[in-house]
Amino acid sequence: MIPFVNCGIVGLPNVGKSTIFSALTAVPAETTNYPFCTINPNVGMVQVPDIRLDRIHQIVAADRMVPAFTEFVDIAGLVRGASKGEGLGNQFLSYIRNVGIIAHVVRCFKDDNVVHVSGGVDPKSDIETINTELALADLQSVEKRLEKNARLVKTMNIRVRDEAIAMQNLLKKIALRLGDGKSVRSMKLDADDIVRLKDLFLITAKKQIYICNVGENDVEGKTDWVYPVCAIAESEGSEVVILCGKLESEIAALKNAKERSAFISELGLSESGLSQLIRSAYLTLDLCTFFTLSRKENRAWTFPRGATALQCAGLVHSDFERGFIKANVYHCDDLFDFGNEAALKSAGRIRTEGRKYTVRDGDIIRFRFNVSGGSNRIGNSRTT
Missing domain, CATH: 3.10.20.30 (Beta-grasp domain)
Known part of the structure; x- marks a missing residue:
């Protein structure tokens, strides 16, 4: 069992990943108006907000209070062709393989001062680009394993051969799915199949949360850019978190919890984007x-x-x-x-x-x- 949640923040360049990371973790990350600003992943540990621990500490005194933690990893923006190495894609994809859950940031705001890598805001297209590249990256891993596993099918050891045949059939089924740009997590796999795939560290087998990064005036409701994200998430059984990276940065900059709480209330929100995201991660991973x-x-x-x-x-x-x-x-x-x-x-x-x-x-x-x-x-x- 892992002692904390490990969450990788991914998306196209200039969708607000590093801004959100800095706000959520209070760890400065490079945020400039050009693609591939973040080369090496930024990592930050975040306290998990839990009012129960606060109440417990008030009743049963101790020298200190230690909350649970969530680790956020800010991974550089991916572009079309990342699975073939475009934009240092292979390097960035390797970082994603090591996280426990994916937080996919989707740009749902217009800002002429922040260039969009594809020329305009189109959440549906952006999601398809990222999901396709992740699927193609997994397909390469599966094809390599198919080639290696084919030799085991010919072994004289009956037990090894039977397991290799089962693995070969599973890999072929997954390869067809990935070739269509679909994720492994959307497949109905039994417990044995999940164990067989464990050492492949398939990216699309990981649970995913979509983060809609909206404008300052859109945090209370859905916009025309948010609706397609919600539709895609619903079809996958994924959670959606709606937040504004710019406002989250302002919340994080406030000095104490009382000021942050007051500001959140003024915005008409019940909790910060951090709380929403962590709660969604726990729900998704059943933690x-x-x-x-x-x-x-x-x-x-x-x-x-x-x-x-x-x-x-x-x-x-x-x-x-x-x-x-x-x-x-x-x-x-x-x-x-x-x-x-x-x-x-x-x-x-x-x-x-x-x-x-x-x-x-x-x-x-x-x-x-x-x-x-x-x-x-x-x-x-x-x-x-």
Whole structure:
């Protein structure tokens, strides 16, 4: 399991990727009015906004509060022909293979001072260009694997040969799909097929979120440029986030959370683009959060829905997983209702769970573990 979300920001040049990256991460990125300004990817770690952790910290004091994190990677703009190396495309595509989810920024604003690589704003065409290049890049990987796998089909080892045949049939089916410019994620693959493809790191197998970068006056509603993006996203089962990169930069420049909250309210919004994007990423990847409490720190941890207590213990520390004994668990909603841990304990709301317990979003967990040569210890949580 990964300890944080890894999100790659992609799109055509001059759609506002680097502006959005700088606003979301508060990490300066090169933003100039010409293609390929960003050569090497910019990387920034962002705190995951979670009001539950704030409330927990108010009730159960600790020296510090540590939120979960999302990593954003600003990848240089792709152009038509990127899969063949145009505009350093091969280099940029290799960066995308290493991210966990793709945030595809689409330009939905007009600005004569910011040139468009294709000459005019056309979200549908822009999306088709990027998606086609990603599909063609994957097709090259699949074709190489087909050639390599063909030799295994002729082996005398029955087990190896049967697996190679299954792989060959799968690769041929995927190659046809990619050749039509379609993504692997849009295919209905079973669990075995997903495992077979894992080491290919196919870009179009990754989940994708579309970010509509709109003008300052369009953040509250959809425009003629946003509608086609939403239609494409709906056909793919993808999430859409509508934000204005310029306004997000102004929000990020404000000194404190109170000022940012006030400015967001003035815009008629309930949350920032950062919050929307992270929430969409968590939803798309089916990720959840559990919490650990101690006198030193109250901390949020990201985990995939369906993970067990043993797997979540490993996120905190390998010793917790290796020497796992049990977990004392209660939900943050119970803490909010009862007001403190002592009341929870008196009411019998703190449960003892084993390693196979399926952790829920919002659980607060105290791990008990025992490593070789040591005694039972309480893991990263105060005694209740």
